[in-house]
Amino acid sequence: MSTEALTPDRILEATEEVLRRYGPGKATVVDVARALGVSHGSVYRHFRTKAALREAVTERWLEQAVTELAPLAEGPGPAAERLTTWLSALFAAKRRKAGGDPELFATYEVLIGESSAVVAEHVDHLVGQLARIIEDGHRQGEFAAPETGFTMIARAVFDATDRFHDPVHAAEWSAPDIDDAFAAVLALVLRGLRA
Structure with missing residues (x-):
């Protein structure tokens, strides 16, 4: 048994390793617990279900991009x-993840695909960042005033560049x-944004 304190972060790190090793179809909570040297009940105290654990891993992975891009x-x-x-930077980060750890990227x-609510929230964060840039551009006189609002234009930019950040195009x-x-x-x- 491990003497190190069991935290959600430790569990998520171990889950990533287990997913990398076994893939999403074969990885189990028991595998995660074994990797941590704890009982599977200890893992379930932090994440009530296997789905909750998988969703948390996905959220953590997606949140890294939001955090990197925020500045x-x-x-x-x-x-x-x-x-x-x-x-x-978004394109480079996605390429780096796809090429640097293809097993985990595939996972x-x-x-x-299982975490549509987590993905929708992630996209909303990214679109929000784009909207701030576009709104600043309008205030600075670089970008034209959008007819449909800054968030709608930001979503259009995000969709237009989909090929360079959506994993289906990896x-x-x-x-x-x-x-x-x-x-x-x-x-x-x-060109489409310029004033």
């Missing part, structure tokens, strides 16, 4: 430059022309 959305500087940096694709991210395709979409988005 870019809040920072100073021209909005077009911040928008370019934000979208580039998260499955888990994301197989395309290593294509030789993907950076050129990204640059072309980004240029089109910026």
Whole structure:
């Protein structure tokens, strides 16, 4: 038995390792408990069900992107430059995760499919960051006033760049022309926003 305090973070870290090793179809709460050196009942005290544990792992993974991107959305500087940096950072982070740990990335694709509410909340956070950048751009005179509101325009930008951040497109991210395709979409988005 482990003498280290059992915390939700420790459980989530162990769950990631178990998911990486066994995949989402075979990983169990008993496997997570075994990896931690505790009983499965100890894990259930923190996460009531296997679904709750899987949802928490998914939420933690998605939250990393929101946290990494927040300073870019809040920072100073021209909005077009911040928008370019934000979208580039999102694309780079997704590519890094897909290429750096393909087993875990594939697992998260499955888990994301199970956690639609968590994914919807994640997208709302990202769209909110985009909306702040676009609203700043309007205030600075860089971007035109949106007819439908800043959040609606931000959602359109998010959807327009879907190919470069949605995991369903991960197989395309290593294509030789993907950076050129990204640059072309980004240029089109910026032209559409300009005042």
